[in-house]
Amino acid sequence: MTAWEFTAVVWVLSVAAGFLGALTGLGGGVVVVPALSLALGVNIKYAIGASLVSVIATSSGAAAAYVREGYSNIRIGMFLEIATTLGAIVGALLAGRIGTHALAIIFGLVLIQAAYHSFKGAPGDGLPAESDALARRLRFGSSYPIDGKRQPYGVRNVRTGLGLMFGAGALSGLLGIGSGAVKVIAMDRAMRIPFKVSTTTSNFMIGVTAAASAGIYLSRGFIDPRIAMPVMLGVLCGALLGAKVLVHAPVRTLRAVFAIVILALALEMIVNGIMGRV
């Protein structure tokens, strides 16, 4: 393959990655890693480096569009980010000390169950929940645009949410995967945050989490400019497109897309666990 052909193919794949990543709050890594490593035979270290770039590009690219629409909740994002980061540190410390094969398979099964529930919709979907005492004290409640009006919403089960965020961080440290899936699930299902607010707030958080590990990847040479260039430019285009679509898309459709993507992620985890690739 020539440099020109490689750049063009990776750009096209990255547009798709950015689009799905922005729409689901999962970041572009879910598509970028298998596309580069399995389809194009790129070394997994370069693929992981490119995936990190794609996560930041999805996060910042889509955010510029979302933030003006007023979906993401910066207070929730900042607060939960502390739990995720602490979890990631613990996960990195535990890495190599506990068996990750079984963990990957269990996590895959949990994701399949989450995909099923996400597809069915959350119990409180469409009904504005009242904030509970802790969420009120933390001023988590806010409002988001729906049909041209701003719909107020409350937040519940902050402690469960914090625990899940810690777990999301630990898993990403242990298994080397993005933690977007658990973040969206925790906000959507445990904390009863509206789906669009959950995905866009997750989108904010994954960028911060990815930036934290960017230094390590760069200094180890995982980020190769020749590969990262088409990834970044493609993902940015895709993410801008995804953000535009998210604003108008019905929540049912978004949930279905989210369910399909995490189902694919679940199967990937299980296969990797069985084959001993994690």
Next chain:
Amino acid sequence: MNDRRLESIIGRLLQTGVLLAAAVVISGGALYLIQHHSDRVDYRAFAPGSQDLRTLPGIVRSAAQFHSEGLIQIGLLLLIATPVARVAMAIAGFALERDRLYTFVSLIVLLILAFSLMHAT
């Protein structure tokens, strides 16, 4: 200053940062493709590459000589800086709102970020 206004200011600054990063990567990428478009590429084996593309001073030096790969790395560094800038701007915003709790929370996030970025280099 309220949350909505703060968010729209952060949004605009973020957009500027992302566009700037993209512009630098596009110029480096165009230069790279002009010079190497018909080179054979094979990324099966991992080789960490030269220090020029892995450290901040190396990248700056390489970009200052208009090397295509150094320029792309500068653009990627700008992209990596956008989430950090976002957190920093949130600190300033919450401080202007006189929201002590969230000024403090955002400050912790920034410190963790700064620590892990320093730690690597």
